[in-house]
Amino acid sequence: MTLPCDPLLLDQIRQAGILSGQDPDGGFACRLDFNRPQIAVAIHAGHRVRPELLPFMALSDAQRLFEEDEATDVMIRPFSNALWALESRAVYDLNRDEAMALPLTPEKFWGTRVYQEMPPPEMNRKSLESHRRFYRYLGTLITHLLDRFDRCVVYDFHSYNITRQQAKGVDDPPVFNLGTRGIDRNTWQQEVDDWLSLLGTIRLPGITPTVAENKVFMGHGELCRRLTDWDSRILVLPTEVSKVYMNELTGKVYPGVTDALASELNRIMNAHFLL
Helix, strand or coil: CCHHHHHHHHHHHHHHCCCCECCCCEEEEECCCCCCCEEEEEECCCCCCCCCCHHHHHCHHHHHHHHCCCHHHHHHHCCCEEECCCCCCCCCCCCCCCCHHHCCCCCHCCCCCECCCCCCHHHHHHHHHHHHHHHHHHHHHHHHHHHHHHHHECCCCCCCCHHHHCCCCCCCCCEEEEECCCCCHHHHHHHHHHHHHHHCCCCCCCCCEEECCCCCCCCCCHHHHHHHHHHEEEEEEEEEEHHHECCCCCCECHHHHHHHHHHHHHHHHHHCCCC
16 A cells, blocks of 8 residues: 655655644644654544534533543643544544445444435535545555654554443453554564553553553554555554543543543653664
């Protein structure tokens, strides 16, 4: 698979050396200085739904929030290279390929009906174009990092609902889960081991963090699959944080825990490539 790249954006990055702002269509936002061969991404952080789609929605605001990775954007923003989604995965899911990205039927959204009425084809085309635009943008960022450093690590941050895993029979869901099934361990063994060790050094107020590999998620999402296919010099680390930082049923975030996560994740990402 060819690594997508926007030549005009790439020239802009090369000339300015930094990049920040929001996608004109409101799909994502970023802030990058390109001084490290790493990017932190939060592709399910978004909550926005385009106004034209809202009349078709069956999901309430609270129901959407339960399925989103609330505050994962806050967790990655202190890092020097960060990219986060603004649109809800109830519009399109960046961790699925285009055939599965639009949740137009319940089986594409954990059995939940997202739309009370099917959106018109032109709205669906617009959602898929936003999906494509994100990956073209990310491909351009990675192209620049590969040109500079000859490798790139992408920290693919997500969060998950503890109650859902407990309902599946997972008695003690870990605070951090690294999905490694899509990683070439022959190439990246040391980097994977280092990341698991660093996750184990995180300290949170009132919480004893636990770390697991492939216990609740295996890392089979589209972002990991696609970027790994783009170039063998790209390592994607699909890292799940359990929603210990919030009440997943009400959506209330605990700022003290979220702030600690932001600080600690920034610390270990900065330490990761120095090991």
